Amino acid sequence: MEQACDAPRRVCYIVSNELVKASSLLPSNKNRSLLVHALVKAYGLLDPSGCSKGTSLRVLRASPANPKELAAYHTQDYLQFIMNPTAESMTDDSDHVEFGLEEDCPPFDGLSDYVRLVAGGTLAAANALREDRADIAICWDGGRHHARKSEASGFCYVADCILAILTLKRMHRSPDSAVWRPRVMYLDLDLHFSDAVSEAFLDSSATSLGPQVLTLSIHHSAPGFFPSSPLGTLRDRSADRFDPFTLSLPLDRGATDATFARIWPSVERVKDAFRPEFVLVQCGVDGLAGDPHAVWNWSLNDGKGSLGWCVDRVCSQWGCKVLMLGGGGYNHPNAARAWTYLTSLALGRTLSPEADIPDHPAFPLYAPSFTLDVPAGNAPDRNEDAYLGEITEYFEIVARSIEE
Ligand code: V1P
Ligand code: ZN
Known part of the structure; x- marks a missing residue:
C-alpha cells in the first residue's frame, strides 16, 4: 500500500556491488549493508517503473574516491597508514594507536x-546535488560522523560527512557569473553526538562573508556515554566562545516520538533562521526502539515525531536539496527496515508500516513481525517537560542570534 506524493523530485540512490561488499566487512556492522540494499531492492524501490508521477530515480554506482578527494580533509600521514595497514605496521610501532586503529x-x-568506496559513495551523492542532477541523494553506507582528519574513532574510519559538507559548500559560479556560496546545514539524528563533524566546523563561521555551515546534533548525552565532549552538551550561550552555528541538542534516556515532536519546532526554527540551500541528514538509527543500545525509545513510523515523520518533514517541507546518509544502527533488520522506509519516503512512495516484508533471501531475519514497522517499546521517557521547555527557549534565542 503506497501513498502518492505530487512534489516533483529527482532522487539519486547510491549502491554498487563493490560498496556493499566492502561495507559488509565493517566490524561493527557485519553484513548490515547487504541486508539494507537487499530489502530496498526487494520492495522494488529501485525499479524506475515504480516511480510515482513527478519523481525520477537514478541509481548511481559508487566509484572509489581518489587520493585528492580524500585529502580534501584527511592528512597524508593518516591516508598513507590506513591505505596500507601491514601486519608489521600494526604490531611494530604505536602508529596504529596514534591513528585510532584499535x-x-x-x-x-x-x-x-x-x-575509498564509502567516501566515493557519499561524494557521488553530494556531487549529484551540487551539480543539480538530483534533489535528494541517498547513501546509506555513509554517515561516519566520528572520524577525524587523522584519527579513526567510534567505528568510523573515513570522514565522509565532512568531505560531503566541504563539497556542498564549495563556491559556485552560476552561468550569469554570479558567485554562489551555498549554506549547508548538517542535521545529525544518530544516538551518538557528531563530535568530529561539529569540531571540524566549530568557529568556521567567523568570516567576513558570513557563515556557510551550521551543525546541529540531536543525541544522547550522559556521563561516560560515548563520545564524551563538552560540545555535546547544551552549551552555555553566554560563554565567550559560544558559536550559534555549532549546536547540540542532548536528550535523556527513553526519548519517544512525543519528545521529538516537542523539539522539532526548535530544529525548524534554527533551519528557518539559517536558510540553508543544502541539508545533510545523518540518519543513524541506533536511537530506534529495539537497538541493542536500548537508550532511546524512538519509533520509525508510528506517526508524528517518529524518525520517518522527521525525515519526511526535511524532504517535503524544507525546500532544500537533501543528502541522506546512514550512520549507527546495531539491530540490523531494524536498520534495513528504517532505511528502506526512509527511501520510500524520499521517493514519494511511502510504504505502509504494516506492509509484509517481501520474500527474499533474508526474509527469515524479519521474524516475528515480518513487517516494516519499528514501534516504540514501554521504556519511560526521562525527558521532562521542564527540560524540553528550556530547549525551546534556548533555540529561540540561538535562532535570533543566527538572524542577526
Ligand atoms: O564507548 C566507547 C569507547 C571505548 N572506550 C573505552 C570508550 N566506544 C563506543 C563507540 C560507539 C560508536 C558509535 C558509532 C555511531 O555513532 C555511528 C557511526 O553509532 C562503543 C560501544 C558503545 N556501545 O558505546 N564501543 C563498543 N560499544 C564496542 C563494543 C564491542 C566491541 C568493540 C567496541
Ligand atoms: Zn550512533
Missing part, C-alpha cells in the same frame, strides 16, 4: 577499499 576501530581486511 579497540572500536580495528584494522580489517578490505579497509582501504572500504574507505
Whole structure:
C-alpha cells in the first residue's frame, strides 16, 4: 500500500556491488549493508517503473574516491597508514594507536577499499546535488560522523560527512557569473553526538562573508556515554566562545516520538533562521526502539515525531536539496527496515508500516513481525517537560542570534 506524493523530485540512490561488499566487512556492522540494499531492492524501490508521477530515480554506482578527494580533509600521514595497514605496521610501532586503529576501530581486511568506496559513495551523492542532477541523494553506507582528519574513532574510519559538507559548500559560479556560496546545514539524528563533524566546523563561521555551515546534533548525552565532549552538551550561550552555528541538542534516556515532536519546532526554527540551500541528514538509527543500545525509545513510523515523520518533514517541507546518509544502527533488520522506509519516503512512495516484508533471501531475519514497522517499546521517557521547555527557549534565542 503506497501513498502518492505530487512534489516533483529527482532522487539519486547510491549502491554498487563493490560498496556493499566492502561495507559488509565493517566490524561493527557485519553484513548490515547487504541486508539494507537487499530489502530496498526487494520492495522494488529501485525499479524506475515504480516511480510515482513527478519523481525520477537514478541509481548511481559508487566509484572509489581518489587520493585528492580524500585529502580534501584527511592528512597524508593518516591516508598513507590506513591505505596500507601491514601486519608489521600494526604490531611494530604505536602508529596504529596514534591513528585510532584499535579497540572500536580495528584494522580489517578490505579497509582501504572500504574507505575509498564509502567516501566515493557519499561524494557521488553530494556531487549529484551540487551539480543539480538530483534533489535528494541517498547513501546509506555513509554517515561516519566520528572520524577525524587523522584519527579513526567510534567505528568510523573515513570522514565522509565532512568531505560531503566541504563539497556542498564549495563556491559556485552560476552561468550569469554570479558567485554562489551555498549554506549547508548538517542535521545529525544518530544516538551518538557528531563530535568530529561539529569540531571540524566549530568557529568556521567567523568570516567576513558570513557563515556557510551550521551543525546541529540531536543525541544522547550522559556521563561516560560515548563520545564524551563538552560540545555535546547544551552549551552555555553566554560563554565567550559560544558559536550559534555549532549546536547540540542532548536528550535523556527513553526519548519517544512525543519528545521529538516537542523539539522539532526548535530544529525548524534554527533551519528557518539559517536558510540553508543544502541539508545533510545523518540518519543513524541506533536511537530506534529495539537497538541493542536500548537508550532511546524512538519509533520509525508510528506517526508524528517518529524518525520517518522527521525525515519526511526535511524532504517535503524544507525546500532544500537533501543528502541522506546512514550512520549507527546495531539491530540490523531494524536498520534495513528504517532505511528502506526512509527511501520510500524520499521517493514519494511511502510504504505502509504494516506492509509484509517481501520474500527474499533474508526474509527469515524479519521474524516475528515480518513487517516494516519499528514501534516504540514501554521504556519511560526521562525527558521532562521542564527540560524540553528550556530547549525551546534556548533555540529561540540561538535562532535570533543566527538572524542577526
Ligand atoms: O564507548 C566507547 C569507547 C571505548 N572506550 C573505552 C570508550 N566506544 C563506543 C563507540 C560507539 C560508536 C558509535 C558509532 C555511531 O555513532 C555511528 C557511526 O553509532 C562503543 C560501544 C558503545 N556501545 O558505546 N564501543 C563498543 N560499544 C564496542 C563494543 C564491542 C566491541 C568493540 C567496541
Ligand atoms: Zn550512533
